[in-house]
Amino acid sequence: ALESAPLATKCVTATCIIGAGDFVAQIIESKGEVDGARVLRWAVFGFILQAPWNHFYQNAIEAALPSNPSNPWTQTTGLKVVLDQFVQAPIFTALVFYFFALLEGRGLDGALLQIKTTLKETLLKNWLIFIPATIVNFAFVPLEYRVLWINCVFFCWVIVLSLLINEDRGSGGVQGS
Secondary structure, three states: OOOOOHHHHHHHHHHHHHHHHHHHHHHHHHOOOOOHHHHHHHHHHHHHHHHHHHHHHHHHHHHHOOOOOOOOOOHHHHHHHHHHHHHHHHHHHHHHHHHHHHHOOOHHHHHHHHHHHHHHHHHHHHHHHHHHHHHHHHHHOOHHHHHHHHHHHHHHHHHHHHHHHOOOOOOOOOOOO
């Protein structure tokens, strides 16, 4: 499926993995109660934003800075990690906040407030997980499997991110729902 329909395959797997990540986050938050609409929002996020963004981003960065499979520990790998985590990650994380603020009816003001109050903290936590994962991704994972690798790591990250986004909104869900 990755050969015949790579983007569609990545969208479907991201939908399942990311929806499952929020499901687990809710189990942690609420001790068993699950808001199906919230799981669906995260799954839709995987389908609409996570998979396409990473599909095109991974292809673009690989085209611009090709990997050296015979020597994964190159300056190119280091440069990719720096670009990924200190340029792409802040942009993508802000997009995540916008996506959910709009989807949840909090609007642009809600997104801007969340970016202002939690982006720095979120990125610091992101880097704990994603800098090592990104090193592995660019050094060892073949291009066709990179989005799947990211989605598997994102399963853990979405639990953290979901808990941050839904903090102080109660176990049942999301402000504005």
